[in-house]
Amino acid sequence: MPAQKTHAIVIRAFPLRETHKIITFYTPDFGKIKAVAYGVKSPKSKLSGRLELLNHGMLLFTYRENRDLQSLTGFDLIEGFDGIRADFARITYGCYFAELVDAIALEGDANPEIFELLRNTYQFLVDTDDVPLLARVFEIKFLDFAGYAPQLSQCAHCGSVPTPGPAKTSQVTPTSPLVMRFSVQHGGLLCAKCQHRDTSAFTITPGSCELLKTLRKSEFNKLNRMRASKRNHIEMKLMLSSFIQYHTERSLKSLKFIESVLEI
Ligand SMILES: [Zn+2]
Numbered sequence: 451m452p453a454q455k456t457h458a459i460v461i462r463a464f465p466l467r468e469t470h471k472i473i474t475f476y477t478p479d480f481g482k483i484k485a486v487a488y489g490v491k492s493p494k495s496k497l498s499g500r501l502e503l504l505n506h507g508m509l510l511f512t513y514r515e516n517r518d519l520q521s522l523t524g525f526d527l528i529e530g531f532d533g534i535r536a537d538f539a540r541i542t543y544g545c546y547f548a549e550l551v552d553a554i555a556l557e558g559d560a561n562p563e564i565f566e567l568l569r570n571t572y573q574f575l576v577d578t579d580d581v582p583l584l585a586r587v588f589e590i591k592f593l594d595f596a597g598y599a600p601q602l603s604q605c606a607h608c609g610s611v612p613t614p615g616p617a618k619t620s621q622v623t624p625t626s627p628l629v630m631r632f633s634v635q636h637g638g639l640l641c642a643k644c645q646h647r648d649t650s651a652f653t654i655t656p657g658s659c660e661l662l663k664t665l666r667k668s669e670f671n672k673l674n675r676m677r678a679s680k681r682n683h684i685e686m687k688l689m690l691s692s693f694i695q696y697h698t699e700r701s702l703k704s705l706k707f708i709e710s711v712l713e714i
Contacts, residue, residue, distance in 0.1 A: 458509035478565035485522035533576035601638025
């Protein structure tokens, strides 16, 4: 069987009996790869300490198509992202990004853009000013690369350009902000004519929608110059997490943890 060498990030590590671990890697060339690291918990193991979650390295393995577990032969550490591990909020978000990739990405499905996104996100997670904003950037770009791109410029049902309208609440006043409607089921905004197709669609202000469109095409190095209001944060988070939950069909443990511990 051919020996393979590829960049890889550890996105999951699961104990197997006393000394082994099942490691899930994300790679640019093979998508998700699972392998058993035999004896890795023993201090004598060559791999001991290298296969920590989030580590980026050069993975050596023997590839067999259609096998659930590949045969791991080596992992040379390139970057350990120690700055992320030193901060509780950053490592928690780092684990969430890894869990999200694990939940949606497929084994054997190469997607170099997702690998680059994950690596860039970890590099910027070390010292970004606004960690939740980086999380929204990761989510929207990840959804785009994974093929779930939410429709934010046209009506997801009829394709017309949606315009903001008044919120449907009993407390609408002349100063109430106009809102757009976002349907998780339809995969994007709904125009006024199509709103009846999803009565549970979220309301989102045009400002949050525009910010999300900007984030989706932004370079990471421009992020520290961007500002999001509390309202932007709440709306973008609700919309993206609902969209992600709909497509992963499960709730992500690390996202629940962030909601209960970090975002009070
Ligand atoms: Zn429409």
